[in-house]
Structures are given as C-alpha cells and as structure tokens.
Amino acid sequence: MGDTQRPAKKTAKSRPKPASTNEPAFVQLLTPEGQRVKHPDYELDLTDDEYRGLYRDLVITRELDAQGTALQRQGQLGLWPSLLGQEAAQVGSGRALAPQDTVFPAYRELGVQWARGVDLISSFALFRGTDLGGRDVAADRFNMYAIVIASQTLHAAGYAMGIAMDGAVGNEDGEAVVVYHGDGATSEGDFNEALIWAGVFNSPLVLFCQNNQYAISETNARQFRLPPYRRAEGFGVPGILVDGNDVLATYAVTKAAADRARRGEGPSLVEAYTYRMQPHTTSDDATRYRDAAELDFWRAKDPIVRYRKWLDAEGLADEAYFASIDTEAGELVRELRARVMALTDPEVAEMFDNVYAETPQEITAQRAEALEFQASLDDDHEGSDAR
Template sequence: MTDLMSPLLLDQEPAAIDGPMRMVEPDGTLRVDATDARVEPAQLRGFYRDMVLARAFDREAYNLARQGELGLWLSCRGQEAAQVGSIRAVRPDDHVFPSYREHAAAHCRGIGPAEQLTQWRGTAHGGWDPADYRFHITSLVLSTQLLHATGYALGVAADRRTHAGLDEIVLCYFGDGAASQGDANEALNWSAVTNAPIVFFCQNNQWAISTPASLQSRRPLHVRAAGFGLTTTLVDGNDVLAVHTATAAAAARVRAGGPPELIEAITYRMDGHSTSDDPTRYRDTAEVEAWRARDPITRVRLLLDEMDWADGDFHRALEKEATQLAESTRAACIELEAPPLEASFRNTLVEETLQLRAERERFTTWRESFA
C-alpha cells in the first residue's frame, strides 16, 4: 500500500520514481525488504516463460500488421510483467475485462493466436467466446470496459448473496489515458458506492497516444481512486513479482468482502500507440532508452541467472518454443478468411428478419451476376 499523499512525478526520469512497490531491481537483484517474501523458482520461471512467449507473439503480430496482413496492431511490448503478474494472481474462474492491449494476459488465459488476431484481421467482430476463457472480448472504445466490468461485478455480488460459498471477483484492465474518460470515473465511483467485487488494474504506460501522463491529471490515478473510496496500491509495473504480490493481496481482500480496489502499475509502452502511430514525433530517444534499461523480461532473466534458477537447457527450450509460436502465429493469421458478406445480414439481429433476408438474397443475386 502507498502513502496517498506522496506525489508521483511521472514527468521525471524513471530513476526519480521511488514510490511504487518493488521487489526486484532493474538489475535483477532482490530488494532487501523483499528477501523475506517467498519467491518460488518454478513460479518465477513460469512468469518468465509467459512474458517471453507473449513478446514473441506480439512481435510477430506487429510484423504482420506492418506487412499488411492485419489492419492494425497495438503492441504490449514493455508491459508484459504488468499483465502476466496480475492475470496469474487471480483465479481461472474470475472474469477479466481487457481493453485492447492485453495480449499477454489473453495468452495466459489460453487464448490462441488465431483467436487474438481475428478482430485485427477484420474477419469477425470478436475472436472468442468470453464464457470459455472467463475473458471478455477486446474493448476498442476507450474505457467502456470499466462500466461493463462494474455491471458484471454487481451481478456477481447479487449471485454471492444467494449462493453460499461463491466468491468470484472481476479484474478490469485499462490505461492511463482511459482514466480521463467519464466512463472510468463513473465506474470507479459506482463500484465504490455499491461495494462491487472488482479489482481495477491500470497500466500507466506514460502516454495516452501522444499526451504524457503529466498532462492528463494533476494527481496520480491511485490518489484520485482513493477519493472515490477504493483501496489503492501503487506498484512497479515492470516488476512481475511485485505486480503478482500486489494483485494477489488485492484480490484476496476483495474476495473476502472488502471494498473494490485499484492497482496503478507504473510501466512503459515501448512501441507506438498502434502501428498507425509514430512515437518519434512526441517522445525523445533518451526517454525510451531510459525505460529500455528497465525491461521487465531482462529483469527476470537477470534474477534467474543470479540465483541459478534456470539453466541453459531451459533457455534454449524456451527460445525454440518462442520461435515456434511466432511461426504458428503467422500461419494462423494467413489462414484466417473473412466470412461472406451475406453473413452480415444473418448476424445483424439474433434472428434474421424477412426484410434482412430479402436484402441478403438481392445482394447474393447481384454478386453472382458478375460470375
């Protein structure tokens, strides 16, 4: 937990940020105050594997977008620790609401390359059934998922009142830019008023497209959220162990009936906002390099090597697995085919009306006339 009156100077260099909870330093060493925490080597290797594979998938998808195979891609490079640490801290039956950059979290939930790429290739409006993975489809409208998640959490609360032993919670991801939207503030306020069983997880990656966090708000988000009545935590979002510890603690408190919580994870978006964005127009190289030195994957690799918790066989096997994932991602993307336009008429409403059927048949006749 953080001192809610401590300012977070997001417009300063990363080295000046000394407030967030941290367990592993950027050089891979455990902090003195974290040595009492129980760090399981197998768990840390699992986190590392999740992050490496997520980045391999993300890089291949980024390349596919650059080659015209995807309409757009929003990279999560640099934010893997924030996503892996948090998603692995909740239960598989807890429902998750992502925004549009949670590829690592989706990977941890078992959502495959084809399912993740479908929407970005334009072959469907979604890519998977949320009920199958307890993971909602991508939300492209900024901050809308916070209200969706709050409403879902209120339904969970109603179920918990009538079903003894039910303790599901909701995890909702969003970015610092989304925090400036009215929907986000409504969701935070309403969740607090209703004591909804939800953990909001903000990946503060420093930029809302081209607007820096320092120009979005006079006070950090975790301070603002506390004003609504949420319990808040500030964490180093590039430290997977700290993120996991903070999220597990928040989830446990909410699961036990405590008020909703918000975690603000300080991280960095290494690529542009999307493949249609040129970040060199609004941020300088020195800033990017300063954050590159805090790479979340490198941090875990250094710790694994320092503690001798991973050998050469482990790293070689993981490298091979990452290469295979990239190859399967490309193959899955190329195989995705858009459904016939006639499907739009059938899927506009739950049941196709006579008017839509007539329009579909006229379209089919028109299209076939060219044959």
C-alpha cells in the same frame, strides 16, 4: 506445477528498499538491476517451476506480440497495438488470478490473454478483420477486446455489481472481476462512473491501470495532476501503485486485490507504472512526441532482462533453459503465423448471427437484404468474367 529442489543461491541479499532512485514510491519486489527486495505488505513465495514459468510467459508474450507488428507491416493485419515493455504488468497480473475470475480487457492485453490460456488467434483475427465477435466469452472468462476507450470499465463494473448482488463473494471461491485500461482511460467519464458504482455497491472489481506514460501522444502531465491510483480514495476505494515492469510485484499486488474482492471487501484500483516502448499502434508515429533518450531510460528497466538476471543469480535457471524458451517461442510464432495466414473472410450473414438470442423481425429483414445484395455482386462478377 510441482516444485523442485532449489540449487544453492549465487546471491542471498535482500535489502529493505530498491537500489534505484529515479522511480516513484511504488510496490517493488525486483529492482531494474535484478535484485530481490522486501516489501512489508506484499510478499511472494512461488515454487521454482512457477518462477521459471513466469519467464517463459514473458518471453513468449514478447515474441508473439512482435509477430503482430510484423504481420501488420506485411499487410496481413489492418492494425496492431503492441505491448512491448508492458509484459510484466500483463503476465504478472494475469497469472495472479483464479480460474473463476473474469477479465475485461482493453485492446492491448495479449499477455493477459496468454496467461489466462485463451487462444490468441481471436486477437489476430480481430485485427485481420475476420472475427465478428462470436467467441464464447462466458466460457473463456475473457471478454472481447474493447476498442472504445474506457467503455469496458463500465461493462466490468456492471458485471461485478451482479456478482455482488448474487452473493457470489465472501470466500476464496468467490469471483473477482479485473478490468484492464490505460492511463488515458482515466480521463473518460466511463472510468469515473465505474469507480462510483463499484464503490457504492462494494463490488468485487479490480481496476488495473497500465500507466504506460502516454494516452496516444499525450503525456501524463497533460492528463492529470495526480496519478490515477490516488484518485481512488475520492471514491472510497483503495489505490495501489506498483512497479509495472516487475513481474513479481504485479503478481503479488494483483493477487492481494483479487483475494480482497473475492472475500467481499470491495473494489481496488491498481496502477502499474510501466512504459510503452512501441508507438500507440502501428498507425502512430511516436517520434513526433518522444525522443531516443526517453526510450533508453526505460529500456534500462526492461522487465525481461531484470527477471532473467534474478533467475540466473538465484540459480533457478541456466543458459540451456533460456535457450529452450527461445526455441519454444520461435515455434509458437511460426505456428501462430500459419494460423493467421489461414484465416478466411467471414460470410456476410455471420454479422447477424451472434447479436440476439431471438432475432427481431427487422434484423431478419436486414439479413435477407444483405444476402440479396451480396448475390447481386456475385452475379455481376460472373457476368464480367463471361464477357
């Protein structure tokens, strides 16, 4: 995106450390009050259009995610895992990646999917039960959602090992692999095995942990004695803690880790310290394990509010721009809703069509049996109608 001449800043203050005192020692470039701060190791200098674009991403991601919750409550989706509160972690990291990088998501990465330009309908089709997984993930460089906790960390580690063995690293045109997971995934064996393999093979892998404070209903205190990023050292992998509600910091840290991976300098573990404002999924009752005061505490750190304050203070955007983004987000929500409602049930045979390059004989037999069973149901239904 092209740059534009920046208007005079309303404030030009940069302080060496955050104003807020109730936060861990993480990488932060923008405080909850919307003030830009410096960090000795991570700087970010984007064009004005790119800065504005991040705000657009944040708002649109939030509105599309909210529509997912609404559709589920209306009976149009079987389940929805909201990302409310985690927009900055996903948008910042997603926008920091190069086109040739490959993403392995968990099941809440709608913001990453948006930032990577992947059609969001696949996520909604999955939770509507109409998507059987036939999308070309190689073309999108965005793999299927992984519902089994931490399973995607091993998939990503293996893929990254292949890149290293093929010698597709060592320069800025190399390929980095980013795998997204939550704090709960760090309790699984898959996560720890992925770190072992990535470290030993010096793979171009970035493990991006969205620490949203809960593994379903279990708090951090019930999951680990040390935060996830500190565990990386035991595997010979650098760990970085970043303010996950700061879109600029997550962008800068992820970019540095991905650049490092592409140069052939090995894996990294990024822990984005954030918060899940909604229940784990629409089937969860979060009031059973957290209270309103905790939500208010994190609401004050809202990633969109702080970023809007900064854009306004710097003279990078005005009320007309903010209003235009709200209008665009509304239009995209209506378009998405219409597409979701138009999704149709897949044919029975489709579940067999995208599994093997060369279908084994027993799968062919199972396919025929399934079609025969479906035909018998159709015959019974027609006979019932005739009576």
